[in-house]
Structure formats: C-alpha cells, structure tokens
Amino acid sequence: MDLGNFLSALTPLNIALALFGVVAGTVIGSIPGLTATMAVAVLVPITFSMDQASALILLGAIYTGAIYGGAYAAILLNTPGTPSAIATTFDGYPMAKRGDGDLAVALACFASVTGGMIGALALLFLAPPLSQVALAFGPIEYFWLAIFGLSLIASLSSGNLIKGLIGGAFGMILSTVGVAEVSADIRLTFGSQTMIGGFGVVGALIGLYCIPVLIDLVAVPDRHLKVENDMRSVRIGEAARIALRSKFNLIRSSVIGTLVGILPGAGGSVAGLVAYSEARRSAKPDQKFGEGEPDGIMATEAANNATVGGGFIPTLVLGIPGTPPDAVILGALLVQGVRTGPTLFQSNGSIVYTFIYGLIIATILMLPTGLLIGRYAYKSIVKIPKAVLVPSVGFMTIIGTFAIRNSISDVIIMLLLGTFGWVIGRFGFAASPIVLGLILGPIAEQGFVQGWIIGDATGNLLGMFFGRPLSQAIIAFTILSLLYPAFSAWKRSRTEAGR
C-alpha cells in the first residue's frame, strides 16, 4: 500500500471514472427496482477493454453510489430504492412528511460517506484477518442472526405487537413459496407455474411500500410532503452538526455494516436492520425512533454503505462474494485474468490497492455529488404536481419490477401485493414486518436445516444450536434487544415515581 498505488489511482481518467460511476450509481439506485447488481452487471462488458484497475474503480464507484441512491426513494417516497435502504424508510419518510426531507437527504449523505470510508479503510488495512469472520459464521450463526433481525419486529411495532408478529409470520410464509433453496421442494405454488419463482424481495418491496403511498397520494387532497413557505435552500450545516453530534452512532453503525458485509449470506439489508436495531436500543429516552429520528436514518445509511468495503473483503481474500454486486465484480475480475484468493494481495497487489484507493476516492466524491443530487431530487419531488408525480412514480414501479427478470407476472404479483398491503394497512398492519419476514425467513430456514443436519450427523444437536460461543453472543443480543423496551419503560416509571 505504498504511495505509488495511491498516485496511480489518482490519474485524471480514474477520477473521472469514479465521478461518473458515483453519479450513475446514485441515479440508478434511486429508482426502485433498478438495483446495484443490475447496474454493475450491465457495465461489465465496457470494462473488458479498460485496464484492470480503472475497470474496478468504475464498478466499485457505481456500486457504492447505488447503495447511497437507494436512500432518496426511501426518504421521499417511502419506497426503498434498493433492499439496503429498508430501514431508511422508518425515520426518513416521517422526516420528509413533516418538511425535513432536505435535512434527511443531507444526513443520509454524510452517513453514507462515513460508512463507505470506514468500510473501505477496513478493506485497506484489515482485509486478511477480517475475512476470517466470513468463515467463523456457520449455518447456526446465520440462523440466530436472522432471529436477531426478526426481533426488530417487536420494537418496530410498539403497541401493536400481535399485528407485527402476524405480519412477520405472513412474510416468512411468503418467502417459502416456490422452489426451496436448499431442499429443492416446490412449495405453496398451488400448481401454478408462475409461482415457482416465488416472491422476489425487490418486487415485494416496491409493491408493499410504493403502491400504498401512490394510492394514498390519489386518495387524499393534501400535498405529498409538507413544505415550509420559505424553502431554505441548504440545510447542510444543520445536517453536519447533527452528524457530528451522533458520531458514536455513525461509527458503531459503520462497524456493524462492515462486519455484516463480510458475511456472504447476509448483505446490505440485514446490515441496515441490525444497525438500526442497535441504534434504537441505545437511544436516549427523548429520541422517538420510527417518528422521524435522524439517528435512525444515519444508522442505516452508514451501515449499508459500509457493506460495500466489507463485502469486498471475502470477495478479494477468499474468492467468495460478500454480496450479489461483488459476485458480478468477481466474474469481471476473472475475465480480466485477476485470480482472487489467498495470494491475491501479493501476486496482484498493485491492482488491488489501486482499486481500494479508487473506492476511497469514489466515496469522497459522493459527498459533493450526493448533496447536490439529493437537493435536486428533493426539490423536484416537492415541486412536481401530484398529477405528474403519481403517474411517473407508478410507471417507474412497473418498469423497475419488470426489469428484475423481464417477467410480467412479477409486475402483477407486485401490484396485487401492493393493493393487499394498502388494504391491511387500513387495519394497522405495517409493511415492514412482512418485508423483514420475507428477507430473513430464508436465511433462518436454511441455517436451521443445515445446522440440524450437521448437528444430527455429529450427534450433538443441542451443542450445535446453543453451544457455540458466537451463537451465544447473538442469542444474548437478541434477548437484550427484546427486553430493552420493557426495561427502559420500567426505568422511566421508576424515575417518575421517585420524583
């Protein structure tokens, strides 16, 4: 990691590529349905004719930009642009509703840059040792991690626990439809071939989050977002002050994001959810998570951008992609003749380090471009009359869903799921527990089945599920986060009684 590699990353061409990548990624990521994986996959052939390091810088920049771009739609439309931004909706949309959308977008930008930097620095300095995290996580750890994620349902649906749990269970049932990933059984398709592919996460996200927003936009006469009369042009200073005050939250969330990013079976959505859950657990009593709390946005956005650097750790060191976009980039590397794996840092060190420096440069560039595009996105969403906003967003949801795998039945499923989501929303069922069940259900199921088979074969089922130190730590965190709301309520009542 000498200076030479840093300087070779700094060529005008590479900087231009990083800038282009970040801008293109941000725009693509902000459109629900167009994911980072897709953006990277489409651009891979262009990179064949480029030199290896430049190609990687472009792909890395698009990836990191797309993860940040997912926050715009989450904040302004209550629809995660990418699955990584699910938890951004929890507080981002309430902030936008009360007229703080510009502040939320700026906060997301600061958090994303912080997370991206910490993830990239971990990749630069700690990649070989950290790659062991990916190997320490066995099936059982994934099972418990998924259970930990599901425990977030309890705190998400305060006062409505039963409805939250029903939603979560429903999401888990949805996730079992189609061909089972590990057992190859075909389940719950009711003989219909269109159901064999099951419910895709991205399509379900678009349906469950975006369609209800669109229906409500049409159904009520109010403006989409509240706007102050004097539209303050920039709130960057205010955002920077809030971000600085929450530096501990930012760093903790970035570390969580880096670590979860290293796990090949998890990804940005799980990282965001875990970081959100931790931020919520350690919140001060006056912070109202779920009602527009800046720390909620920052936790998620720092964590999901940290998964970019984190995900590259197993990809480069072990040849095992940390996230789907990493898998595409891994394929591009192989075509370029770069062999990933234990010897990569020695045999192809200069390319790897140039790439990491490129990723850092792209992350830094995200700060000005992100703030600029974010302001533009906010202003246009606020200013556009409803009669234009609704059809254009509606059009985007259909194109986005169709683009996932060129399937019209995915679009129909998305629309039906969306309408269903709006109807049950009237009865107090939120979309998030369903989506959590849909994403975490398969992780829990696979981990459980594999853990059971291994535990049974080695004659130590109990030790398999409860005896491993890492599992015990995750179980402890789960219990803590489940009990914490009750504990803090008890503490509050005691201090009030003591007064």
Place this chain on the structure above:
Amino acid sequence: MLRRTILKSVAAAAIVATTALTANAEITGPVSYIIPFGPGGESDISARLQQPFFKDKFGQELVVSYQPGGGGAVGWATLNGLNGDGQTIMGINLPHIIIQPAQKDVGYTTEGVNAFYMFHFTPDAIVVKADSPYQSLQDLIDDAKANPGAVTMSGSGKASANHLAQIKFDKMAGTTTTYVPFKGTGAAVTALLGGQVKAEWGYTTVGAKQGDAVRMLAVAMEERHPLFPDVPTFKELGFDMVGGAYRGIALPASASAETRQLWSDMIGEINADPEFRQKMLDGGFAMLDVDAAGMEAFMKARVEEYLADAREAGLLQ
C-alpha cells in the same frame, strides 16, 4: 385478371425473398444472453469468459443478464416464449433441466428445451481443507466406514449434480456420509473453509479458485485435469465415476434450423479458440464440444443416466 396474377406472383416472390433472407441467418445486433441464476456461479463466469471472444469474432455485444428463480426453472419456463430470431439465447444446465421436469410440473420439459451446444462441464470432485486429516480418498472412506453418517459433506443444492454424485459414490464405496445442501457452490465452499463440514462435493473449479487453501481428493474425469496433475481420477482409484455439471446454451423453440446451426457454429468457433480454452482450463473447467448435430444423442444418453441415478437415489417417484 392479369393484374391479379401479377400481384400474386409479386407476393409470392416477396415470400420467397424473405424466406431466403431468414435462411441466410445472421446476428444483427447485441445478443441477450440470459443466465437463469444469480451472478458469480460457474454459469455466470463461463458466460463472462465467452463475452469478449464473441465480440472479437462476430462484432456484436453479448449482453449477459440474470433471471434467477426456482433453481433455474423460472428462466427455462419462459425460454420458448421468447423471440426465436437468434438475438436471445439462454444458458442451460445438466442435470437441472433433466431432473426438474421429472420431479414436478415446472413449466417446461426436457425435450422442449432447444439446446444447440454444450460447451463445458465442471467435473465432480471431493474437496477438503488444506489442514484436513484426509490426505487421500481412502482416508475419507475409512473414516466414513468407521463412523457411519458422521462425515458431513457440503454441496450445492439438493437433487443437484453434487447431491447425485454423493449418493452414487456412497453406493460405490459402501460408505454412509451426510450431505448438507447449501445455496450455491460459494456457500458450500464457505462452509468447508470455515470447518462447518468435513469435506465438500464440489467441482474442479473450486480447486482452481481456492488454490492452496484446499486439497482435492479425486476428480470425476476420464483423465487428470491439466491444472491438477497430482490429483487422481476416481477411475484410477477404482470408482467408475466420470461426470459433473454440464453447461450449454439453448435458443427458443421457434428459432429456425439455420439460426440454430449458425449459433452452433459460432459457439463452436469460440470453443476452438486456444486462448479461450486456456482461460477455461485455468478456471478449472473441462471443455466439451457437443454441437447442434450431436445434441439429440448426447441428451438421450444423459437423460437415461441421470434419471436412473435419481430414481435409485429415491429422488424421483
């Protein structure tokens, strides 16, 4: 009357002309190459390796896209509904397209898949960690015989090439091992490297990717893989196992015979390129050349073989 005759003959000429045009099939723009799995697997990587050679030789882009779902079934079920003009092709995998339709109605049939070329296969291999106590295949067999069921082996999916290989080998060697299905080869390798399982049913590609971190005990090839001259074949060790996961490409059923032939020739030409072959071998793949003409006989033999294996293994009713 005369006018009508002239019109008729003009129309007839036009029809003849268009048929002549289609008979002379050619690729007129970017080709959509659909992989019915997510990125990063063997199907994706071999397609990515073909990409630059296609562009070089035929001047058009090969645009790879992913259409995952149902272990590939979602893609294959839509294949014959796509335009058969030769601008869209789809990756196919064995044993998937044989086992899936035999198990349940998945929206396509094995015979309905218009395969035109099988271009490589990944030979089955037993892989262990570098620090594993199993130095040879015999060590693993001895342990499995002494402790029936306690030898855990990860692999990609159920009723898959890895799973069929495990069942077949257990039968041949008279051992009982426990197969643990994972989501794709990447996850199965992670479990191996993390010490969650004792061995992995994988492919030679795993050995190529992981290098010194793993050791292969045997490979299911006729002769040793050029990349691993020290790894014995199952045959050498007395087990008649040759095979693995075969990969090829198909067109929608509506494609003309000329289009099918054109594609078979083009993929064959890429497969014959020494540089391409070298890249594939370096990645641990084994080359295969089954073209459009030889496809029917090849598929027939594979269908018989896989269905017999699957039935014996109790994977089919």
